[in-house]
Amino acid sequence: SKFVQIGVMVMVHGDDKGLMLPPKVASVQVIVIPVPYKDADTQGIFDACTATVEKLCEAGIRANSDFRDNYSPGWKYSHWEMKGVPLRIEIGPKDLANDQVRAVRRDNGAKIDLPRGSLVERVKELLEEVQESLFVAAKQRRDACIQIVKTWDEFVEALGQRKMILAPWCDEEEVEKDVKARTKGEMGAAKTLCSPLEQPEVPEGTLCFASGKPAKKWTYWGRSY
Numbered sequence: 154s155k156f157v158q159i160g161v162m163v164m165v166h167g168d169d170k171g172l173m174l175p176p177k178v179a180s181v182q183v184i185v186i187p188v189p190y191k192d193a194d195t196q197g198i199f200d201a202c203t204a205t206v207e208k209l210c211e212a213g214i215r216a217n218s219d220f221r222d223n224y225s226p227g228w229k230y231s232h233w234e235m236k237g238v239p240l241r242i243e244i245g246p247k248d249l250a251n252d253q254v255r256a257v258r259r260d261n262g263a264k265i266d267l268p269r270g271s272l273v274e275r276v277k278e279l280l281e282e283v284q285e286s287l288f289v290a291a292k293q294r295r296d297a298c299i300q301i302v303k304t305w306d307e308f309v310e311a312l313g314q315r316k317m318i319l320a321p322w323c324d325e326e327e328v329e330k331d332v333k334a335r336t337k338g339e340m341g342a343a344k345t346l347c348s349p350l351e352q353p354e355v356p357e358g359t360l361c362f363a364s365g366k367p368a369k370k371w372t373y374w375g376r377s378y
Contacts, residue, residue: 172235175283175288176240179215182240183276184218184233184241185206185254186230187199189246201248209273226243237259241256253266259283261286300316301320308320308374317374319353319374322362323367325366331363332344332363343374343375
């Protein structure tokens with residue numbers, strides 16, 4: 154279901170600051186925040202923020218601004234980090250003077266000064282980089298948790314280590330029911346998660362880890378917590 158998918162995304166990409174949303178699914182991809190100082194040209198900064206949002210939105214980027222005057226810029230940074238917005242743009246007096254904006258990535262905190270003349274192109278590039286970075290990091294974490302097993306004893310041992318398991322299976326529903334029954338306990342029973350679209354080779358003579366029947370495919374298994 155969609156709720157399960159959202160839950161998995163939050164668990165995979167979140168950190169101590171809160172959510173971390175991949176740009177492709179974030180409802181707000183870029184948040185623009187004014188950073189005025191005491192003697193700064195506040196109206197000029199606000200106008201630059203508005204123009205930045207308009208320019209990004211015209212290019213199909215989901216951008217918004219935060220002009221609330223009852224919160225400090227630092228509070229706003231934390232607020233939008235917690236919401237998982239992939240890219241923050243700050244505009245202060247120095248940025249106004251240098252005809253630039255400062256971009257801050259949610260995934261790694263990197264700060265990049267962007268010329269306003271090439272703003273759209275650079276923001277698109279940064280969003281693509283954040284998307285790829287989150288994907289690679291999630292894949293590395295997933296791969297580190299996968300254990301390949303071929304026997305029932307190996308399966309039980311990997312299950313006890315909370316691994317996601319890739320095992321040869323006979324693809325019979327009754328066998329999966331049997332696996333669920335044999336692994337049922339306080340931690341939750343094991344079940345099939347999915348089968349890889351790119352199937353590893355199933356050499357002739359490979360047997361199902363659970364039934365001992367000829368294996369038909371490789372399938373991921375794990376506990377249903």
